[in-house]
Amino acid sequence: MTTPTAPDSMYRNDEGLGIWEHRGKVAAVGVGHGPTSRRWDGRAETCVGAITIDALRKAIDDAGVAPDQIDGLVVVPVTTTGAFWEAGKPLPMDVIQSFNQTDDPLDGIAKLSAEWLLANMPELTNVQFTMYGPGCMSNALNVTAQAVGDGLTHTCLVVKSWHNFEGRYYQGGANAGNAIPGTPAITQLWGGPASYSTALQFAEYCRRYGKTHEMMAPFMENSRRNGLRFPEGYWAQHRPEELIPEDYLASRWIAKPANLFDNDIPIMMSGAYLFSTAERAQDMKQKPVYILNHASSNTRPRSLLPTLDEVEADTARTGRKIYEGAGISADDLSFENMYDGFSLFHQFHLEGLGYRGIKFGEALDFYQTDISIEGPNPVSPSGGNVGSGRSRVWMHTDCIQQLQGRAGARQVTGVKPEVGVSGGPMPLGGNYTVWSASPD
Amino acid sequence: MTKQGVEPDSLSQPFWDAANEKRLVIQNCVDCDRLQHPPSDSCRDCDEGAELEWKQVxxxxxxxxxxxxxxxxxxxxxxxxxxxxxxxxxxxxxxxxxxxxxxxxxxxxxxxxxxxxxxxxxxxxxxxxxxxxxxxx
CATH class of the missing domain: 2.40.50 (OB fold (Dihydrolipoamide Acetyltransferase, E2P))
Structure with missing residues (x-):
């Protein structure tokens, strides 16, 4: 079986599509996470393939289904955090030989194929549908929801995992060389780090609306606070430290105005979910969480970097698509879990959604109010990547668990959890899911 | 500041050749008369068969x-x-x-x-x- 990449037709990129045809007919039930770690320690049991199997088995167990009931698997094949297996570096043969391999020896170590997972999960005897949702979990969730709704699979696992190796982030490969090819040179020769583009959008935002970087501090503090209540998160597991405003504001710059904490920490982790039809989900162990819509943005900037005008136009368009397909309005959102890695663009997502009625230029003022899980306006109750490390998964897990009423210490108490939204990553170019406690 | 060296490839060769002549050129779509940068194999706004040229700015x-x-x-x-x-x-x-x-x-x-x-x-x-x-x- 060769796994195809999801076709463009599976994503809902356009406005005017109306209510999603499978609204309320697809549900998420099971959740599973592998352990987090800062970097791979070289052991077979901690490689990205192993932690992925762990996450998938936990999701299956959490949903309470027998493995042979599962007929679908959606995978994000790219697992790098920005760390790559250097050309010429000896392969870890002991690790490779610990698993059933595909024809790529780095499968399960620096990437992940559906074939590798199926070869190493013999209990998945009835998987007939596999597909790649490249990018991040947000993409894969859109693909999974559409696949279940379309009847391509009825009980489907979806997984996103990350590997992280020794060495500085993005500092190997071409960046370490004395020369680079001419086409990438046009964008990369000047040496901007990964957060540079977001930093510039934030700088323009501050100039236009008279805001400051200091105004981010309550959001950062709140996100870490929520993240420390996420037992599977990196900070909760390894460094249970609050992030107070003084420490946030005193941290070193990466690309001013983005500082160290504005850049999510790269980690190893895996997150998995089990999706099914709303009908089948009724018989599973956890309460179903219904998908009201999925929406995507494939907008690209005109030139090198998105301008603030481009960002605001596209986040507003994304908000309209999200609401149109779900048949809801901003007033129906109990909470939001939009992406935050990098932290300096979370406000763009909020303003595009019009969350709690905020308009362009108002989100940083909103951060100065009560945005806690105990209040009436919870912001990022998952804590996101700021609160638990780079996964692009926490936001989705939190939506499911909040609506199931099993978010534990993160459970929102200031609002009744009925509808949530999550997704990202970037303000231009992202994938979003609307979750609901009810199919209606 | 000394930047990394550049090894022009087929797509970027005209841009870098012009730079060596101290001229700045940007890719332009002949069909829709629209500049685009960074360069691409096709126009990002009209059909993929559109003719592209390099225009001095x-x-x-x-x-x-x-x-x-x-x-x-x-x-x-x-x-x-x-x-x-x-x-x-x-x-x-x-x-x-x-x-x-x-x-x-x-x-x-x-x-x-x-x-x-x-x-x-x-x-x-x-x-x-x-x-x-x-x-x-």
Whole structure:
């Protein structure tokens, strides 16, 4: 079986599509996470393939289904955090030989194929549908929801995992060389780090609306606070430290105005979910969480970097698509879990959604109010990547668990959890899911 | 600041050849008469079969935005940290952006909105690279 990449037709990129045809007919039930770690320690049991199997088995167990009931698997094949297996570096043969391999020896170590997972999960005897949702979990969730709704699979696992190796982030490969090819040179020769583009959008935002970087501090503090209540998160597991405003504001710059904490920490982790039809989900162990819509943005900037005008136009368009397909309005959102890695663009997502009625230029003022899980306006109750490390998964897990009423210490108490939204990553170019406690 | 050397490839060869002649050229779609940068194999706005050309531009622009890089992933630039990294909008088409280290401008004292003009600086392998300097009043 060769796994195809999801076709463009599976994503809902356009406005005017109306209510999603499978609204309320697809549900998420099971959740599973592998352990987090800062970097791979070289052991077979901690490689990205192993932690992925762990996450998938936990999701299956959490949903309470027998493995042979599962007929679908959606995978994000790219697992790098920005760390790559250097050309010429000896392969870890002991690790490779610990698993059933595909024809790529780095499968399960620096990437992940559906074939590798199926070869190493013999209990998945009835998987007939596999597909790649490249990018991040947000993409894969859109693909999974559409696949279940379309009847391509009825009980489907979806997984996103990350590997992280020794060495500085993005500092190997071409960046370490004395020369680079001419086409990438046009964008990369000047040496901007990964957060540079977001930093510039934030700088323009501050100039236009008279805001400051200091105004981010309550959001950062709140996100870490929520993240420390996420037992599977990196900070909760390894460094249970609050992030107070003084420490946030005193941290070193990466690309001013983005500082160290504005850049999510790269980690190893895996997150998995089990999706099914709303009908089948009724018989599973956890309460179903219904998908009201999925929406995507494939907008690209005109030139090198998105301008603030481009960002605001596209986040507003994304908000309209999200609401149109779900048949809801901003007033129906109990909470939001939009992406935050990098932290300096979370406000763009909020303003595009019009969350709690905020308009362009108002989100940083909103951060100065009560945005806690105990209040009436919870912001990022998952804590996101700021609160638990780079996964692009926490936001989705939190939506499911909040609506199931099993978010534990993160459970929102200031609002009744009925509808949530999550997704990202970037303000231009992202994938979003609307979750609901009810199919209606 | 000495940037990494550049090894022109088929797509970018005209851009870098022009730079070595101290000319700034930007890819243009003949069909929709629209500049695009970075270059691509096809027009990003009209059909994929559209004819593309390289168009010389004035070499004048405006500083649109900037950040200060303190933690650069490119090894050759790390000894120059922190440094300005600005985005220039071309006068010929403000939708077209180019990067600049703004040689001569003190770190974090970038005059956003100021007029700039293109200059050409040698990279590590001698290939000339477009850079920008502030036009004094």
């Amino acid at each position: 004035s070499g004048r622009g405006t500083i649109y935005n900037y950040g200060v890089v303190h933690d650069c992933p490119v090894r050759l630039l790390q000894e120059d940290q922190p440094f300005n990294l600005a985005v220039i909008m071309l006068d010929d088409d403000p939708g077209i952006q180019m990067y600049s280290h703004l040689p001569g401008v003190p770190v974090d004292e970038v005059p956003v909105g100021a007029a700039v003009e293109v200059i050409f600086e040698p990279s590590a392998n001698g290939q000339l690279v477009p850079e920008w300097r502030v036009i004094e009043d």
